[in-house]
Amino acid sequence: MSELRFEDVTVRYGTGRRAMNAVDAVNLTVPSGQVVGLVGESGSGKSTLARAAVGLAPLAAGRVLxxxxxxxRRRQRPAHRPLHMVFQDPYASLDPRMRVGDSVAEAIPRGSLTGTAERRKEVVRLLDLVGLDAHHALARPAELSGGQRQRVALARALAGRPAVIVADEITSALDVSIQGTVLNLVRDLQRRMRLGMLFISHNLAVVRYVSDVIAVMYLGRIVECGPVQQVLADPQHPYTRELLAAAPQRDGYAWDFAQDDGAVTEAEPPDPHHAPPGCRFHPRCPVGPLVNPERTACLTRDPSAGAADRVHTTACHFAAERPAPSDAPA
Structure with missing residues (x-):
């Protein structure tokens, strides 16, 4: 059981005037044995943060601990890396020329098993763990369905004996009829093995189903983070409320924008190469300076600076303040 922590992580693409921070000074913790769901629209930086976690995207600043x-840090990289990633497209993440059993066996740490027979036995155990039969070990990825390939990808990740798994949109490429089965499998495996997991999705219903904590990402930054039930029941950031308003209404979680001060501002997302000053969401914010001109702080002051003092560590100047701890009874 291990804790994964991002400290001021920045990932930059390009150089000079065209440089862009796809991830900008992100702080996020995946507690040991818990699932943190990371949500946000396309282009918000979710997958880049996942790739940074496993070393596929070089860091411009910050650390992944x-x-x-x-x-x-190369000199600290162990032979057995206890952090593995499951990619969005299971077909692209598997070698089409290799049999499934060989792909899974390849991920088993060297020296952990002796002999071919033991490795084959471990492959069969892993396939059984994700709901596949032993004969699937002889198949190639093209001979399997999308759901079966994603199960193989999960088995391959588990073969590395990780402490934390990063799951990047692992159900988005699957048919709706298969998504529920894979989600049930993921939740069952996580609970049985007490794995930490960073679960990335743009689907709030999926995140609510599998996660303990939810983090909302917008234009490279975390704008709200807290226990999933609390964030979905009482979202503090206007962007979180927009995401909820766009989701199907059920269980009382959808936000009614009539409660906001103004109408939703229809606007295109800003150019990530030229992030807006102050609050990055202010050009689209339904309660910001475009609707309430007196809220000039949004135009110049970065709300991330005081996020720790607000409910759900929300990066919004007008989010509720975190209540002061009550004094212990005498």
Missing amino acids: LDGKDMN
């Missing part, structure tokens, strides 16, 4: 150890 697993149990306090920097995962991106």
Whole structure:
């Protein structure tokens, strides 16, 4: 059981005037044995943060720590890396020329098993763990369905004996009829093995189903983060409320924008190469300066600075303040 922590992580693409921070000074913790759901619209930086976690996207600044150890310092990289990723497209993440059993066996740490027979036995165990039969080990990815390929990808990730798994939109490429089965499998495996998990999705219903904590990302930054039930029942950031308003209404979680001060502002997302000053969401905010001109702080002051003092560590100047701890009874 291990804690994954992002400390001021920045990932930059390009150079000079065309440089863009796809992830900008992100702080996020995946507690040991818990699932953190990361949501946001396309282009918000979710997948880039996932790739940074496993070393596929170089960091411009900050650190990725697993149990306090920097995962991106080469001299500290262990032979067995306890952090594995499951990609969005299961077909692209598997070698089409290799049999499924060989792909899974390849991920087993060297020296952990002795002999071919033991490795084959472990492959069969892993396939059974994700609901596949032993004969699937002889198949190639093209001979399997999308759901079966994603199960193989999960088995391959588990073969590395990780402490934390990063799951990047693992159901978005699957048919709706298969998504529920894969989600049930993921939740069951996580609870049985007490794995930490960063679960990335743009589907709030999916995140609510599997996650303990939810983090909302917009234009490269985390704008709200807290226990999933609390965030969905009482969202503090206007962007979180917009995401909820766009989701199907059920269980009382959808936000009624009639409660806001103004109508939703119809606007295109800003150019990520030229992020707006102050609050990055202010050009689209339904309660910001476009609707309430007196809220000039949004135009110049970064709300991330005081996020720790607000409910759900919300990066919004007008979010509710975190209540002061009550005094202990005498």
